[in-house]
Amino acid sequence: MRQSNMLIPTLREVPKEADIPSHQLLLKAGYIRKLASGVYNFLPLGKRVLRKLETIIREEMDRTGAQEIQMPSLQPAELWESSGRWETMGLELMRLNDRHERRFALGATHEEVVTSLIGDEINSYKKLPLTVYQIQNKFRDEKRPRFGLLRGREFLMKDAYSFHETYESLDEAYDQLFTAYKRIFERCGLNFRAVIADSGAMGGKDTHEFMVLSDIGEDTIAYSDESDYAANVEMAPVHQTYESSNDEAMPLEKVETPNAKTMQEVADYLDHTLQEGMKAIMFKVDDRFVMVVTRGDHEVNDVKVKNLLDANIVELATEQETIDAVGAGFGSLGPIGVPDDVEVIADHAVKALVNATCGANDNGYHYRNVNPERDFSATQYADVRFIEEGDPSPDGHGTIQFAKGIEVGHVFKLGSIYADKLGASFLNQEGRAQHYIMGCYGIGVSRTLAAVVEQFHDEQGMLWPDSLVPFDVHIVNLNMKKDEQVTVAESVYDTLQHQGFDVLYDDRPERAGVKFNDSDLIGITHRVTVGKRAGEGYVEYKNRQTGEQQDVHVDDLPAFLSSTTHA
Amino acid sequence: MRQSNMLIPTLREVPKEADIPSHQLLLKAGYIRKLASGVYNFLPLGKRVLRKLETIIREEMDRTGAQEIQMPSLQPAELWESSGRWETMGLELMRLNDRHERRFALGATHEEVVTSLIGDEINSYKKLPLTVYQIQNKFRDEKRPRFGLLRGREFLMKDAYSFHETYESLDEAYDQLFTAYKRIFERCGLNFRAVIADSGAMGGKDTHEFMVLSDIGEDTIAYSDESDYAANVEMAPVHQTYESSNDEAMPLEKVETPNAKTMQEVADYLDHTLQEGMKAIMFKVDDRFVMVVTRGDHEVNDVKVKNLLDANIVELATEQETIDAVGAGFGSLGPIGVPDDVEVIADHAVKALVNATCGANDNGYHYRNVNPERDFSATQYADVRFIEEGDPSPDGHGTIQFAKGIEVGHVFKLGSIYADKLGASFLNQEGRAQHYIMGCYGIGVSRTLAAVVEQFHDEQGMLWPDSLVPFDVHIVNLNMKKDEQVTVAESVYDTLQHQGFDVLYDDRPERAGVKFNDSDLIGITHRVTVGKRAGEGYVEYKNRQTGEQQDVHVDDLPAFLSSTTHA
Known part of the structure; x- marks a missing residue:
């Protein structure tokens, strides 16, 4: 794409309302724009990253055998009344009436809809286990929307639901999804932990939260400095032996x-x-x-x-x-x-x-x-106390450290609660009607995008991991008035596109300083600058991540970039 | 995918509420399920077709240089008040209040949001022309939702908006989008006409509707039997010369x-x-x-x-x-x-x-x-009368015929109405503030899916065009109890998947009749039946579209299917 025609409204000033790096940078680099409190437009760069993230999620979900479906946002109130959440969700659930005064909830999550759907459509254990998922905007009327995409009121989510005859089968699906989630966040290049969490009010069994480590996180994670162990700080058991002193007991x-x-x-x-x-x-x-x-x-x-x-x-x-x-x-x-x-x-x-x-x-x-x-x-x-930094890790390996985390994913063994409440049943192997045993699995897609920015940025702007970068290469022509440079830049642009690279080409009539600043801000890893040596056939390559910099002849450029990007 | 594990709840009976073929078949073949009036779940097969359709649309939109973005469904009432449509949309616009009693519309369309966005972010003619698009669920509270996906209340749409300094530039974008739309509907295999339509209350200039010809259509199209000419019957001018008789005038x-x-x-x-x-x-x-x-x-x-x-x-x-x-x-x-x-x-x-x-x-x-x-x-x-069948075509070629059509797309020269109402301006080449000249361009994505079924089905079920078929090949194993057949079927399933075919494998313990009926209903073009000749290494190929049928040796099958499917 030619940058002159692309909607990338970079800003010189950080908007006041933004007080964490991801929110500031996503606004400043023209990835998103606010429409209302907690409600954002995704501009072309933001949408490109979002789509790459969706593709990763889809590939890993499909690999588990989960089936993609699409459920509506408009959900009849009666379903939510059956589960009891029409009451318990309170103001967070957005509600509306249609022209006939029928009441609807705007999908905040889809347990009710999916339980009702599967309950209606599947009547035998022979079709189980079954996992369905969707990627879709959700609506939650947060009391205090903040941190940009981290806590919004309309946000993109991947939600999945699994249906089982037995708890053993649920355990298998849970492990599969757990592995898929690990792969998804690994492919995003994130530093994260799968954290044992509180199954809490939902009454379920096991549950893990996937937490991206970040100082701006709202949750505290207790993790081992030597193993994979990690738990929500409320959930970590203390496995410590306390030695009494040998002092003699004195009178009370x-x-x-x-x-x-x-x-x-x-x-x-x-x-x-x-x-x-x-x-x-x-x-x-x-x-x-x-x-x-x-x-x-x-x-x-x-x-x-x-x-x-x-x-x-x-x-x-x-x-x-x-x-x-x-x-x-x-x-x-x-x-x-x-x-x-x-x-x-x-x-x-x-x-x-x-x-x-x-x-x-x-x-x-x-x-x-x-x-x-x-x-x-x-x-x-x-054991009724909070674990502390320095305590031995409950798994016996290493000692506990604390970190802050951003929750980007959640896997949860629901059990049969929803099926019980909605009366969703099938005929089991003994020929008896049985309520489904269920798991649910969520990923905050737009939130993950923000979490990636939290982990990958510097003073100048974003530092996208290869898997999510909006373009493969950024060509920056420093002077659009010099015919020589324009000729070389246009030729490089054509050649690279032809070779299958996704290229952003800064062809704007702007000063070099503005272009470099915007390029750093946008954060495309591989930058090709067309400058004074264009006449000799040389352009400058710079890697945004490593700072590595070298002149490359235009004839060698495609091969050089292929080896560098592993494209 | 193994059909035994896939959510394809085919029905023996046509649901009463469905009175047109697409609605009947999409329900019967397990592609969709109703959640509420005009609100549908897309099951795995439906979602697969939808995603193929989205890919076609994205490719053709990207080819025009349009940029994909994503705007929210939650839209502040103030924007709709500025355009006057908070009033004029009436009950069709779904509305809700948030926890602070702030009023929102649920996106029925996005002229207001996009005009406000571009007005805020672009300040110079240098960034124009610009076209943005999105693919997203829309909400319209239809008075009488009906015909399944054809007239729903929550439905998938592709909407695009272009911004210009001059009407000439708008004309160019309009022509580009017009061509893209033609390609999109051609790639869907549809028999359609681009129909001159009424620019109506929107006060715009040119407008065309893309109409899929179908007896169940609600609009009448007047088209030439010899040329491309087609118009909404209200819009077709009558170009006819009337000869007076030579009778002498008699007294009144x-x-x-x-x-x-x-x-x-x-x-x-x-x-x-x-x-x-x-x-x-x-x-x-x-x-x-x-x-x-x-x-x-x-x-x-x-x-x-x-x-x-x-x-x-x-x-x-x-x-x-x-x-x-x-x-x-x-x-x-x-x-x-x-x-x-x-x-x-x-x-x-x-x-x-x-x-x-x-x-x-x-x-x-x-x-x-x-x-x-x-x-x-x-x-x-x-010229104040309706055109009639048999009238000469207004373009001078052929005579007029009537047909019914389903509107699947719409291209529209809006002019500056929205920019005027929302005060969205930029500095033009003369350095003066000017309101944007705009075009808008919509495709009903889920409606197009239904229109394809209307055109491509027979008594037995669907007949998907290659570009949209949910799987490349349907393997049907007629008897899961015969080890020999299972072995062959599994091996064919593995081999074809390995070769890159997207395969649905009917491995259910059902009778042959049930399997054939479901296969016809689902409508995958290329069927491979594993039956009695499995022992000799032969399977039966059948083309759902042509009825062509022949025995193929399993060793020859990948090559045979490659040449047949052009995969």
Whole structure:
């Protein structure tokens, strides 16, 4: 394409609203434009990258045997009512009425539609397992759309759904899709981790999130520095053995701790380390009270508490509730002398403490020389704390590091929830009606594009990986007024296109500085500059990624580029 | 793909709601499924055809230099208010509010968004001309969705928009796109006509509709039996010379015509032919009255009246208005003695009449021996009637025939209307701000798919053209219980896939009759049946289009199919 005719509106200034690199660069380099909050136009360069990404996804999905279909965005409200999500999705689900006042949801996801479709069309185990997928714009009315393509309200997604007779069959599909997802993100050149995630409110079984490592990520990942292990920080179990000191147990002592409320204040006042204290937090768990005790330097992980107690709702008790339950407020809680109706759960690390400190359930007082089991007993010792950097990796290999991540993919064992709610069944091998066992698998396509930019850019602009770069080669003619240069540039443009290269040719009547800036911004890896040596038949090659630079004779150019681009 | 694992839910019964072949077959052969009125799921086979169609469209659009972009479906109401279409689109435009009660339209078309986008991003004639396009689902709340994919509420469209400094430049783009459209529909194998259409309420200049000829079409096309000429029946001019008879003019005579109101009744009562009568119709044209007179056997074309008088609104007068204007009701109108404030316009054919009949503007009376210009004068004689079968073609070649057509594409010279309304301008060559001159170009992608089925099917099912067929080859193994046949079928399946054929393999444990029926229904051109001669190494080839049938040795099969499919 000739750049003079192409819609690439590069900007000199970074738009104010953009506060992360991908958002800034996609706007600045003319890849996208905002139409409304969280709603973007894809301009030609952006669309080209998107299509390359779609092709990668399609190839890998097809390789698993998944079948591409296309479901509508207009979805009858009744389907969403059957699943209960017409209510639970709240304001995030966009809704509209048609001319006959029939209610519709705009597809935020397609579990309801696909479950209903497969339930209607397949009646026998003989057609199972079956995986379908689609690539399509989704609509979610985010409360706070931001970060450009990372959190939009209309965005491109690949969603897939698998249907099974048995959990073993679901496991197989899950593994296949997991592998496909790894290949997809690898082909995008991304530094990512497949992270064990919380199956949460959906009630499913296994679930992994694919996280692109990036400082602007909103999620924290705990990963091993020596293995593939990675988990959402809420989900990582702590596998650590705590050694008790050999100190002799001293007599329990109640001491006044005026004005010392936080763990640090108490530690300072009583002159010990945080590790020698106990932290007690009161939770309301499905309408009863549970006190959870960790070591002073650890943080309670409420997801673990919830899973441990198999609870529906776990929330912090209010200070008043705490006072009513044990007679003291937040600053003086501890496991000693707790009434029978309050369950005490302690972290494994607590059990190893000797002569520790804890609140006395008496405002302004703490106990010293607390020894677990001698001075109090917990109903159980369990893993209820957050993992921390430096902890051993749960898989036994290496130690835990933290990183921020952008979620670009998600694989999820749904089980039969949707089929149960929508009554979608088939005849199984025993000839009995059975609800489908399902998996669902999503990739945020436009979000992945932004994540790639987050990982591949420098001060000057984008640095596209080969698999997604919008053009193979960028020809920059430095002076459109010099006939000699124009002749060489046009000839190189023709030759390279003829050889099958996808070429962007900067034929604009602009200054060299503007052209180089735009070229760096747009980020095409292989640049061919036609300048002063054109008369001798030489052009300058520069690699945007490596900075490598050399003069190449035009006759050698196609062969040189072929070997360089592996095209 | 193995058919046993593929979602192709063929039906034995035609669903009641489907009353045209494409709708029946697309449902019956498992290509689509309805989700809601006018809203369809594309199943794997349907999606495959759709993607082939998209590829053809993309290739031809790219060849014109048009640039692919992607605009959102969520469109702020303010844009539609600027163009006036928030009002004028009425109930057809689907609307919704976001969580902050901001109003949005769901993209029914993208003139507003693209005009605003280009207006914001391009500021100089140097970037013009520019054509952008996208392939995307559109939403229109049709009053009466019907005919399956032909008139849906969510449907796939390719829309393109061109931007120009001059009308000459628009003309060039229009011609380019016109050629691209012809190539697209030719590549789909369609029998179609590019039809001169009414630029209508959009106020544009030239416009052509691409019509696929089909009896189920809702539009009537007037086309020449000897040339490329084709026009929407409303738009075809009548280029005919009418010869007057040599009869001597007789004296005008007013006669009573009791109970004779229609043209036919009057003709019968007065014993003359319809051609010897005059038909007078009263119109209200922008609040004045105009009587339009045609020959008794012709029909007034109100579009021609509107264009002739350069009017905004042309509507039939009520009978009371007619009585008030000329003193008589519908059955007795005529051009003689009409008050001065009622303009009389007559068709060219009227001027040639000798001793004709017309209403006397006196209920129950007609004039006989009426001779134009002697007995009345029209303000003008013009072409104001509908063209008819048998009329000479307006281009001078052949005679006019009528056909029904399905509109699959539309090219339209918009002019500057949208740029004027949205204030979208650029600096032109004289350095002055100028509004864009625009063209718009649409293809109904899912509708084209249905139109192809309308033209290519027989009693048994679909007959896909090579360019759109969902698979290259259909292997049908007649008996999955015979090891010999399974071995041969599997080997042929592997070999053909290895050679690059896209193969559907019917490996289902079904009876031969079921398999043949489904194969005919699905409509893949090249069928390879593995049957009793498998042991000898022979399979049967059958061409779904020609019925040609022959035994081929498995070793010769790849070469045979390559030569047959030109793959």
